[in-house]
Amino acid sequence: MNSDSIKALVFDVFGTVVDWRGSIIREGESTWRARGVDVDWPAFADAWRGLYQPAMARVRSGNRGFVKLDDLHRENLEQVLTDFGVSGLSDTDKDELNRIWHRLDPWPDTVAGLNRLKSKFIIATLSNGNISLIVNMAKRAKLPWDCVLGSEVSRQYKPHPEAYLNSVAALGLQPQQCLMVAAHNNDLLAAGEQGLNRAFVLRIGEHGEHQGTDTKAEHAFEFVAESFTDLADQLGCA
């Protein structure tokens, strides 16, 4: 498609902008093993993330009022620590470990790509992460967002339609003026149902060596890119 009508790029963050799994494994093995969390860190990261969708589902369904992701992560951490037989961490330690989600590393092309994309478009997050999580992550990793949007502004988790529509409305734009950027087919399908354009970015490795999902664009998305810098090329960014 022609990108002339696009005013803003809105980004999924976990997996698309940052390598959540690799970052958790690295900090776990370098820091938390010595502090008492002596576990199989790849398995621990996967188990923690595995509780993410069920926790959000209770909010999306209306069975629970809106709870920010930091708090869902903290509840899920208790569960995972129990399941992995870890005990003895203080509440302060658990709070610090929980904030590992604020300290995720970007993919190698992320910062250079975002800076190029920002030269031509508004770049905003459209993440299930809460505002402070996204802001602290951006400050540490030098992610140059024009605006932090997503679940805490929309008061609803993706893929609920309101997560997309409220974010687009906050930018004062129509859905067709926005391009949703994600490494996940389902996120893009849901964005497309609300009228947003879609860019699939391949992130092989998000789920480790034996990734079984999102290894390719499974639908006819408007853009398919191998990296943010490839997307910047396709969108004509300097």
Add this chain to the structure above:
Amino acid sequence: MNSDSIKALVFDVFGTVVDWRGSIIREGESTWRARGVDVDWPAFADAWRGLYQPAMARVRSGNRGFVKLDDLHRENLEQVLTDFGVSGLSDTDKDELNRIWHRLDPWPDTVAGLNRLKSKFIIATLSNGNISLIVNMAKRAKLPWDCVLGSEVSRQYKPHPEAYLNSVAALGLQPQQCLMVAAHNNDLLAAGEQGLNRAFVLRIGEHGEHQGTDTKAEHAFEFVAESFTDLADQLGCA
């Protein structure tokens, strides 16, 4: 005070970051006079801004649900055009004129000061402006916000306590970890009542040559500065 406990600076925008009155007068005289708004532009700007507080007061009091500032500005524009005897503008023209609030110019020290302050602190807006207004203004004027907060996130207008407390909470901080930066004594007093630290920045000229209010810090605020670069000096920013 010692600034070591400060994590984030939260900024009033209209008058503190940008010269709303001078910007409106400049664009009015250079563009809108020829398009049919042949008025005394300083008086027109003051009258338009004069309807700002009464419009927000109806929301703050609960007599009206939350309405974003773009929409309040648009309603007030109709009133001011009528009062100044201007007719014949199309709705499209009025919408474009209303978005003059997205095109305000920063004070001369603003961009350099913000970039220095950003090197040490989170810098966020805490404005009554809606998200798209602040984002479009920032994109045009190169204001490097880490995060856009304020009324549309808080669903309440300053100086209502929730406008301050919800913004601080969104950053995951305590009020005493935040420094409210404003050119207005009343805004700082209200922020202080919620526990935020306060920096008064002198903006002589916000209200024109014969400014009658906010010509000095009227209370013992934690910081008093002549500009954003002066504030950066006082806060030890490189």
